[in-house]
Amino acid sequence: MLKLWGRTNSLNVQKVLLCLGQLGLPFERVDAGMQFGVVKSPEYMAMNPNSVVPTLEDDGLVLWESNVIVRYLAALHGAGALWPIEPRARALADRWMDWQQTSHNPSMTTVFWNLVRSPGAVTPADFAAACAKVERAMDILEEALARSEWLGGAAFTMADCALAPGVHRYLHLPMERKPRAHVERWYEAILQRPAAQSVLLLPLT
Numbered sequence: 001m002l003k004l005w006g007r008t009n010s011l012n013v014q015k016v017l018l019c020l021g022q023l024g025l026p027f028e029r030v031d032a033g034m035q036f037g038v039v040k041s042p043e044y045m046a047m048n049p050n051s052v053v054p055t056l057e058d059d060g061l062v063l064w065e066s067n068v069i070v071r072y073l074a075a076l077h078g079a080g081a082l083w084p085i086e087p088r089a090r091a092l093a094d095r096w097m098d099w100q101q102t103s104h105n106p107s108m109t110t111v112f113w114n115l116v117r118s119p120g121a122v123t124p125a126d127f128a129a130a131c132a133k134v135e136r137a138m139d140i141l142e143e144a145l146a147r148s149e150w151l152g153g154a155a156f157t158m159a160d161c162a163l164a165p166g167v168h169r170y171l172h173l174p175m176e177r178k179p180r181a182h183v184e185r186w187y188e189a190i191l192q193r194p195a196a197q198s199v200l201l202l203p204l205t
């Protein structure tokens with residue numbers, strides 16, 4: 001059976017949980033990271049030398065990097081659906097996954113930690129700079145979702161799994177937000193999915 005290591009309040013674990021739920025796959029989950037520890041144990045580091053979550057084990061194959069795990073599961077169990085087969089369609093989903101890691105998530109992490117996990121962790125200037133980058137990233141999402149129903153195009157794909165937890169966080173942070181009708185429509189459509197309800201509807205911690 002698939003085995004996943006990672007605490008449920010981790011954004012990167014949530015992507016994988018959403019993908020697993022969407023695919024309807026049975027799996028075992030082990031709490032790891034932050035208060036659960038585990039990630040610095042020699043046994044865990046032998047699987048994932050980065051000491052972060054998530055890690056997935058599938059019949060002897062050990063994977064880390066959340067988006068790689070999502071791609072793997074989607075390709076193996078959701079080809080033609082979560083994982084578009086046609087290369088051009090797949091590239092459109094892939095680009096949002098890389099963008100999530102490189103553009104959306106770094107500043108979101110700063111804002112989230114400063115508002116939720118460790119208030120005052122960064123200077124006001126650094127916080128303001130991170131907020132500005134988050135707002136710009138959210139504007140990019142808004143423009144994209146004004147043009148297509150889902151991030152990869154007309155169908156829900158792995159790209160939506162990868163972005164949903166970060167957008168959920170953004171929409172629930174205790175801060176001012178301008179209305180973004182297309183992002184909100186997309187988020188509400190994601191929340192119609194039982195897998196998303198069980199993964200996302202937790203307090204931000």
Ligand SMILES: N[C@@H](CCC(=O)N[C@@H](CS)C(=O)NCC(=O)O)C(=O)O
Nearest residue numbers: 010011012033034052053054065066
């Ligand atoms: N690029 C990695 C980042 C993994 C990562 O930074 N995970 C965080 C949680 S979202 C972590 O493990 N933090 C340390 C901990 O929870 O102890 C991925 O996407 O999997």
